[in-house]
Amino acid sequence: MDRERLVDEVLILLPALGRELGRPVPLEMEEELRGEISRRGLPVGVQVSPGHIQVLIALARGPRSVGQIADSLGVSRPAATQLVDRLEEHGMVHRRPDPADRRVHLVDYVPGMHEVARKIMGVRRRQLNAALDGLNDKEALAFLKGLKAITEALGEMPGEEN
Amino acid sequence: MDRERLVDEVLILLPALGRELGRPVPLEMEEELRGEISRRGLPVGVQVSPGHIQVLIALARGPRSVGQIADSLGVSRPAATQLVDRLEEHGMVHRRPDPADRRVHLVDYVPGMHEVARKIMGVRRRQLNAALDGLNDKEALAFLKGLKAITEALGEMPGEEN
DNA sequence: GCCGATTAAGTAAGCAGCTTAAATAAACGT
DNA sequence: ACGTTTATTTAAGCTGCTTACTTAATCGGC
Numbered sequence: 360m361d362r363e364r365l366v367d368e369v370l371i372l373l374p375a376l377g378r379e380l381g382r383p384v385p386l387e388m389e390e391e392l393r394g395e396i397s398r399r400g401l402p403v404g405v406q407v408s409p410g411h412i413q414v415l416i417a418l419a420r421g422p423r424s425v426g427q428i429a430d431s432l433g434v435s436r437p438a439a440t441q442l443v444d445r446l447e448e449h450g451m452v453h454r455r456p457d458p459a460d461r462r463v464h465l466v467d468y469v470p471g472m473h474e475v476a477r478k479i480m481g482v483r484r485r486q487l488n489a490a491l492d493g494l495n496d497k498e499a500l501a502f503l504k505g506l507k508a509i510t511e512a513l514g515e516m517p518g519e520e521n
Numbered sequence: 522m523d524r525e526r527l528v529d530e531v532l533i534l535l536p537a538l539g540r541e542l543g544r545p546v547p548l549e550m551e552e553e554l555r556g557e558i559s560r561r562g563l564p565v566g567v568q569v570s571p572g573h574i575q576v577l578i579a580l581a582r583g584p585r586s587v588g589q590i591a592d593s594l595g596v597s598r599p600a601a602t603q604l605v606d607r608l609e610e611h612g613m614v615h616r617r618p619d620p621a622d623r624r625v626h627l628v629d630y631v632p633g634m635h636e637v638a639r640k641i642m643g644v645r646r647r648q649l650n651a652a653l654d655g656l657n658d659k660e661a662l663a664f665l666k667g668l669k670a671i672t673e674a675l676g677e678m679p680g681e682e683n
Numbered sequence: 684g685c686c687g688a689t690t691a692a693g694t695a696a697g698c699a700g701c702t703t704a705a706a707t708a709a710a711c712g713t
Numbered sequence: 714a715c716g717t718t719t720a721t722t723t724a725a726g727c728t729g730c731t732t733a734c735t736t737a738a739t740c741g742g743c
């Protein structure tokens with residue numbers, strides 16, 4: 360297959376992928392996770408969008424300010440506020456003022472949520488793992504490389520410092 | 522890099538990519554294209570979203586019904602209606618009743634639009650080409666493979682028959 | 684030839700996720 | 714102490730999608 364045809368295929372594939380990526384991940388399908396969720400009194404049937412998952416990932420290495428979250432997701436501040444709002448409503452994270460600078464609101468997992476967050480990520484991770492199963496290591500690496508290249512090319516790459 | 526880390530990186534990358542993919546492609550940046558557009562009296566400064574580009578691609582092989590467009594994009598009928606509406610407003614496509622079955626509206630390029638459509642696609646194509654420039658042929662192929670796998674895994678793959 | 688069922692497209696209403704602009708509140712610098 | 718900057722939130726608005734419903738045309742059995 361020559362390069363031009365290849366690019367064309369990618370061109371056709373990308374919007375579909377984008378659409379799929381936007382769809383929320385239904386959590387309730389995952390048995391193990393459901394147990395974990397109801398055990399903690401989290402709302403069952405919650406749908407977690409990719410943005411929310413990204414926030415959860417961003418928090419994995421410790422509390423972050425709303426602004427940091429916005430930057431690491433590559434979205435505007437209000438968008439980050441909104442994402443955090445939603446996660447807070449669902450009782451997954453909470454805000455607390457930074458003692459050092461009371462303007463900043465530090466967002467962190469609710470106690471014990473770290474664990475659940477990891478499992479939620481696991482849902483997506485499993486999907487990806489399954490999808491990439493047909494690729495050998497070299498191919499997988501090449502895939503990652505291309506993905507990075509395209510993401511970078513299509514906007515000035517956010518989330519570097521997270 | 523082990524597989525787990527690789528999947529994690531993909532996991533982090535994907536939502537950002539999804540967001541970028543959703544952004545409209547500003548056409549007016551492309552000199553050559555702008556000439557072509559104003560020459561035909563198309564609105565200058567029009568932004569074409571990925572969905573619109575997909576419709577234009579779908580039409581490349583001839584007129585299509587709204588339903589076919591919806592299927593090939595993997596969206597609902599009303600969504601396709603909406604996309605076609607917009608393209609029609611911009612004078613890029615037009616509907617005409619199918620003589621064989623007057624329920625179906627065939628969507629086709631406005632005369633001469635085929636050319637412009639190809640140039641519009643060229644904008645994205647050039648971005649992709651540039652992005653994938655750093656990959657050799659083997660890698661590019663692997664990338665495509667992974668992309669297909671993920672797109673398929675993340676939803677039941679639309680657009681097969683287009 | 685008529686009538687109910689099916690099919691294509693469009694309309695309506697609503698939601699999620701983003702944007703920019705403006706408001707609020709705290710901290711900083713001179 | 715006061716004006717400026719910085720962090721966040723609020724408000725308003727847009728796009729792209731969804732589902733449920735309407736309208737219009739075709740089809741199939743009698």
